[in-house]
Structures are given as structure tokens and as C-alpha cells.
Amino acid sequence: MGIPTPSRRTVLALAATSAIGVAVAFTGSSAARPGSAANAAANPFAKYGNVTLNVWSADNQDPGPKPVIEEISKQFEKKYPNVKVKLTFKAFTDYMKVINLALNGNNAPDVAEGNQGYGTDALLVRAKLIRPLDGYAKKYGWGKYYSAGAAAQFRWTPDGKTFGKGNLWGVGQFGQSTGVFVNAARLKKLGISTVHPKTFAEFDALVTNVRGKLPKSEPVITLGNKDGYEIVHAWGMIQGAYVTGKSVRDWIFHAPGATFDTPGNAKALAVLKRWVDAGVFGTDYNAVGENDAAAAFAKGKGVFYMGGNWQAAVLKAGLGSGLEFYNGPAGASGKHVAIGSTSLPWHISAKTKNADIAAAYIDFLINAKSGSAKLMYAQNQIPAISTAPKAVGDPYLSSIAGGWQQLVKQDGLTLFPDWTTDTMYTTLGTEFQKFAGGKESAADVIKHVQADWEKFDKKLK
């Protein structure tokens, strides 16, 4: 994670050329908002006088989430003319190193994104830098926005030790999940008609079939594993065929008795190993970064890309209508399970004097009402909340938005496994790289990952 290569949440700036990015007429959408004079009368925050809301975000990709946040902020200022929103954007890796200090400092932002998991949010909760949002959740009806399984990623006990339960400390704006991108045009050229397999077994057979037809030098699944983590995304979809979303979340949350050492994980590792040995990922995947791999796939290298929907625009820009998307095919349970979560959760600083305004602002960001969903879709962002209007018109974007909603409905979001300890990001990366490289057995991976988990688990007791 050291080198500032873009993180799992990063959408390449390359998306500038996005084929599906509809140019958003900002002025058009905001002009449609009711006049500010009428609202001033109904402005419950008028009594606060002139207020500047300081907002920090790591969603700095443009095109992408940044213009969405900027535009919604403008709309908020229109609605509450005495409030000025001051936005500060920073790159993800940079942001995560400073956010705890920023919230602890004298000029702490009023609203800021954190990051789910024991690395960042646990610290913010434990150090009392952010405040619980349960009251606001009730006021704004956020309970309807997130399924119980999805909301668990924002819940902590006040000591920052128990994850998945307790107060609600944040809410997320965009849906970010992993799935299968298929170069369908290429599949057809190879003479294969199955584009959309119904079960994981079918998908597995398809992968094997494609391996036989591609030149040896070309991977079936284009993977960029330089940081060690992307193979975990791909693996999450294999794992999803054998385990439930809840069982993975329980492990991430350190629920009693949870373990990485499960038959499902062992089976999923065996499939991954079989793929690696068959050359499904090619040979140089450990030397290529996530974004390099996405760029290569967009240029026609490989047939599948198993990764985050945050790469959707880049891939589409390269492959156009030949590209299709679906969630990782389901296993015997018939339910789809994959790695995914909302985008970085919005928090309210414990130090702010304007918590009510901050909560109203956060509601504005997430509620996906009156055109803000359209704003998000135009930037290839998927609204996280269950009540969001569907994407219409573009089948590719609809399939990605639908993929997220399907995972939410089927309780199949496993969240991100690195959240479970403050070192798990590197541990998983290291272990999976060694596993893929033939340096370690599946049993070793399970042992070492679980050892990291247990070491941290002891600290929580």
C-alpha cells in the first residue's frame, strides 16, 4: 500500500474518455431546483447564521465521484443559502494517513470520510473523533436505505473493538462491488456462445474452455496483482460459490468462533490454484498493477476481468459494446456472494458545532433523490442505497447497478476481508502472492491469515 498506486477504490482519471460518461449539464440540473428564496423560509438552519461546513473526501476521481459530490454540495448551498460547503479532496492513500490527525486537530473538518474496518474507522471511534449517527438515522430514515447486512459495515461499539454491532457511525454513498467483466465480442470470435453462465460450475468450465482456445501467451483472466490484492478480489468471487456473505462478514467482525479455516475457503483456494496452474492468469500478473491490468483488458488482452465496478468506465472506454458485466455466478446456494461495500463512509466530527447541518448534508449526499442518482450514473457511480432509482437506457450501466443491488438483496456482500485487522491488507496480499507463485500451500495461506486474525483478536479482548 506504500506506493501511491491507486487503491481499490480508485477509478482511473482515464475514465475521462469514458464512452458511457454522459456529459452532465450541471447548470441544467441545478436550475431545476426550486428557487432559493422559497426555501429560505423553510430553512431550519437559518438560526445558525452564516456557517461554513468543512468537508473532507478521498473520492477525488474526476470523472467519477468528485463531480457528483461537488454538484450535490452546490445544491445543498442553494437549499440552505446561509451554509457554505468547503470541499477538500485528497488522494486515497494520502488521505488515509492524515484523516485521524486532521479530525484530531484544531481545524478539524465538520464532515469527513473514514474507511471501514479496524485500520481507520475503529481508530476514529475509539479516539472519540467522530460521533454516532443513530439519532440522525432515525430522523432521515436511513434505516430504509441500507439492509441490515449492509449497514453492519458502519456499526461499532463505542470502544472501537466490536465491529458490525453497536452504534451507527457513518453512511456510504456509492455501491462498490466486484464482478465479472466479459469481452463478449472476443468470446464470440473464439466460437463460444455461452457468455453468461448460470452457475459457478458453468463459469469454471467456460474459463477452462477459453484457456484451451487462447494463445498460451495470453491470459484468460487479466489480473494486475502487483500490490498483491487484486487476486483476492477474483478469489472472493470463487469463494462466493462456496460460502455465505454472512460467514465472511462474521469473520471480518471478529464474531466469536469465526475462522478463516473453513472447508469453503479451502475449496475456493483449490479452484484458484487450479486456475493459476492452468495459466488462466498468464505469467506476469504479479508485475502488473491493478490499473495497468484494467488498461490492458480494455485494449483487448484476455477475455475476463474479475474486479471492481470502479473500473467500469475505463473498461467500457476501451471495449465499447463488446463488453458485458455480471456478478460472479452463484454456487449451489443459488445466491450471489462477492467482495463489495459502500464507498468510504461519511462521518461527522465530534468537534463540530454544526452537527445538525452536517447530518442534513450527509443525507443530501446519499439519498439519491431528485436527480442526484442521475448525477451519479452520469459519472459511472452506483448509488449505494436500496431505494435509489434504477439506471435506465444504458444496458451496461444497468447491469452494473443491478449487480450491486442483487448482492445487497441476496445479502451477498462479504465486505472487504482486509478490514479485519490493521495489517490484513498486506498479509492477504503477501499470502495470496506466495500461494499463486507456488511458494505456499492452501493450508499455509489459511494458517497465516488466521494467525494474523488471531493476533489482532487477542488485542480486542
Place this chain on the structure above:
Amino acid sequence: MMTSRLDRITTYVVLSGFTLAVLYPLLSIVSLAFHQKNDRVTGFSLPTTFSFHTFVAAWNEGNFSNGMLGSVIVAVSVTIVSAGLSLLTGYAFGTMHFRGKTILFNLFMLGLVFPYEATVIPLYYDFQNVDLVGSYWALILPQIGQSVTLGTFWMRAFFLTTPRSIVEAGRIDGASSFRLLRSVLFPLSKPALLTLCALVFMYTWNEFLLALVLLQGSDNTTAPLGLSYFAGATRAGDPTKVAAASVLVATPVIIAYVFLQRQFIRGVLAGAVKE
């Protein structure tokens, strides 16, 4: 000397081999910088067109006007201040006699050895407390602290070589120590100071870890830090721009090196042969 013709030829061949080994990686990145994004670039391909397009694009997209300016601000301030301060310490250690001189000097020399990496954690939190994280002060102040150790060593060595008679003549004239320094010794010391400045400028320009840590979360940046971020974000899409940016960042020091190579080599050597 008894060397055969064959011997000599072999020597030049071997030397040229090493020279090539040093230059090839550098030249290949320069060559990459002159390629266009969509060229299929391999190890040997030469650019087909000559254009600075990639450099301009890298400069704009990587916000290098900011980084270069930051590096100039930091490197120039550190160089001037630490050269000035080192002139004073070198003068004292090289021409004067006082209690605790050896201990003080050894204290300075300690700074030449220990890894400044070990200071970066508390520096971050200290500067955080006084709201200097993210400002260029956070880079300038510690690097002056580091540079005066080399400077003291270097300028003392210079003053030890100045003829004692000059110093003593000055004293007999009743000149104050400062006037002696200003009007007699300072002009003499200019070549030594130039070498010191070249070295400090180079080290400061190239510095990375302090910038990485102490400019966190700020819009301020330096050329190497900007390059590091730019490379991380851009290599995937267009390696030619990263190559161009690398060339841009290296250029100021390489130009200085070409003109002042004697000073550079001498300075690094003397700094090395310190014991």
C-alpha cells in the same frame, strides 16, 4: 609502464562497457520520453518523431510547476542558510581555540553518520503541533539541521588550510573576528563554498522521505514527491509521460553536475573520507 597494445584496447573496451551500463538505463528512459503514448515501445525502439509533446503533457498533468517551484524554494533556502551557517562554524572550528571544541565538533560529526530516517516520526508530530505539516518550513528547517553537519566539516577543513599568517595578521591589525571573516577570508573561501552549495543543493533537491511524510495531505509538493505520485497514478495509462517527468525532475541537477562535476566529485569524496 609496460602495457601492450592489446592490453590497452581491452581496457578501453571494458571501460566503454561500464560507461554503457551506466548510460543505457538513463538513455532508455529519455528515449521512452520521446515516444508517443500509442507507440509500441520496446527496449530498442527509437522515437520516430521528435517532439516535446510528452514533456508538456507530463508537466501539466503532474502539476510539476508546483513541484519544481517547491523544490526550488526548499533547495535554495536550505543551501543558502546552511552554507552561511557553515561558513561561521567552519571559521570558528578552523581558526579559533576554545573550550569544548573537540566535543562540539564530534557532536556535529555524529550527524554525518546516523540515519535521519529515524527523526521523521517525531518531526511529523512536532510540526503537526505547531501547524507546520504541509508547509515548506517542515522541509527547510530539518534539512538545514542536517546540512550544517556536512557544511561544518567541509568549511572547517577549508579554514584549516588557510595560511595561518593571514589570520594572525588580521588579528594584529586589530580587526574584529567578523571583519576578518567578511573582508579577507570570505573571498578566499568562495570556491569551497561553491562546492558545498552544489552538494547541499543536490541532496536537498533529491530528498524524498521528508517530503513524503511532512507534506502529507497538503497541496504543496516537491519535484521528486510529485514524480512519485505522478508515476503511481500514470504509469498504467502512459509510461511515456512518467519517463518525461523523470527527465524533467533530474535535469536541474544533471545540468549543475555537468558544469560543476569536479566540485561534486570532490565534495562527495571529502564528505566520505571523514573518518
Place this chain on the structure above:
Amino acid sequence: MSSPEDRPRARRKLSGRAPGAPRRVAYLYILPALAFYLLFTLFPLGQTVKLSLYAWDGVSPREYVGFANYRELFGDERIRAGFGHALQLVLFFSVLSIVLGLFLTALLTRFPVRGLTFFRTVLFMPQTIATVVVAQAFVWWYAPEGPLNEFLRAIGLSGYAHTWIGDFDWALRAVGAIGTWVTFGLCMVLFLAGAQRIDGSLYEAARVDGAGAVREFLAVTLPGLRNELVVAATLTTITALRSFDLIYNTTSGGPAGETEVPSWLMFYNAFDLPHRVGYAAAIATMLTLTISAVALVLGRLSRAGE
């Protein structure tokens, strides 16, 4: 190389007596530089040592834990591996560079080589280029389709093409080779300067004894370079042990932690997700101790020869 005025004689004894009576004004001259040095270098170093005795996430109150960080550090496989990697880097930055430097010195001192200044200038140049830039050049150099692999394929050795910095077995060696590239010119320049100081009559005596080029080098040049060898070893070893910029900008510790080194682990623990400032300070303290020990031992070695 230069005129006597601007060439300080570095080897003078520290206690060389300065002219004149004791002068209090000296303290005034030293004070400003000393203040910067104490405040921004030595004082933080002390703070690092102190921090290493605490558990601290950078935000919450600190908790004094005594030597717990150190106990954990010694048992931490990742840290031990990190110091091990640094030692392997020493082979590349120091041992290999010194061998190459000596070899070139032997070549260059046998007869007056034309263009010596040019060769010296070029071979020394990597020392002056920012490590971040060097890293970018070599990331390209080692890329799957980069110059090195293309070269290997062109000469029919495609079986030897690797992903280099992405390859478990090659990553550390590939990074180490960059270190050799950076430091061997420095070693050569050091040795050349030293060789010029060797008394010419020693060579004549060796020749009278009928010594060949190799014997001559072993019997005269090598012993004459004793000090320069120690200096080169100290300098390059410290560079290897400290290396951060290179790792951060090439492999970031990967693949699979194969190139993690102490300074990188310090940075990771302090400023990345673990937020373990005290633990990172303990790593920094251990690194400082290691480097001081190296400097001390090698320093002794040089003095023992005088």
C-alpha cells in the same frame, strides 16, 4: 584535481591547534548552526527513542509500555526478514560495488588512460540523480516488455526473461543491482583518488621483484587503499541499510514482502493503517543502533591500520 586553496585536507587530526588565544566569540559563530542541528536533528532522534517505549496510535493518549515494542520486534518475523533483506542489499550496494570499483581502479592505474575525466564523470553520475528518478528508470528497464527483457530475447535468452521486480526470487536482487549501479562509480572514484597517493617507488620495487599486474595490485595497490576501502564500505553499507526511496518507488516492499526493509517497515507502521507509532519508533531506533555499530566497527578497522 584542484588548487591547494580550495582543497581542504580532510585527514588532518581533529585537534589541530588553531592559532591565537582561546576565543569566546567562537561560541557565537557556532550557536546558530548548533541550534538548527540540535532542534531539528538530535532532539527528534531522542524523541524517537522515547516514543519507542510507548504504545501510541498518533491520536489517543500514549501508554508507556517499557520495552514491550522491542520484545515484539525481536519476535516479529516480518521485521526480522526486513533486516535480513537489508543485509542482502549490503552485498549489492557494498561488496559488489567495491569489487567493481577495485577492478576499474586496477584497469585505470596501469597506464595514463585518455578520457579519464569523461569516464569518471559518467560512472559517478548515478550518485547525483534523485533516487526517485533512478527508480522510475529501472522500473521501465525491468518491465515485462522493457529494455532488459527485450535485450535478453534479442540475444536468444528469452528463457531468462523475468518480471524482475515482480518476481519472488529476483525482486530483491533486481533492486540490489540498482544499488550497485548507483554506488560502484563512487567506489571507483574514491579508490582512484587513493591510488594517486600511493608512493610510486612501491610499484617500482614490486616490478624489480618481477611482480605481474595481479601481484602488483594485490601487494601494492590494495594495501595502499586500506583507508579508502573502509570509507567505501562504511558509506555504501549505510546507504544500503537506510535505503527507503528506492524500495518505496520500485517495489513498495513486494512482491509478497520480499523486499521489505527496516526503513520501509518503519514508515508503514507509523503512517499506514497500523498507526503504531511507538512500534515504528522502535524499528527506527534499532536501525539507528545497527548503523552506528557498523560505522563504529568499520571506523575502528581504519584506525587500527594507522
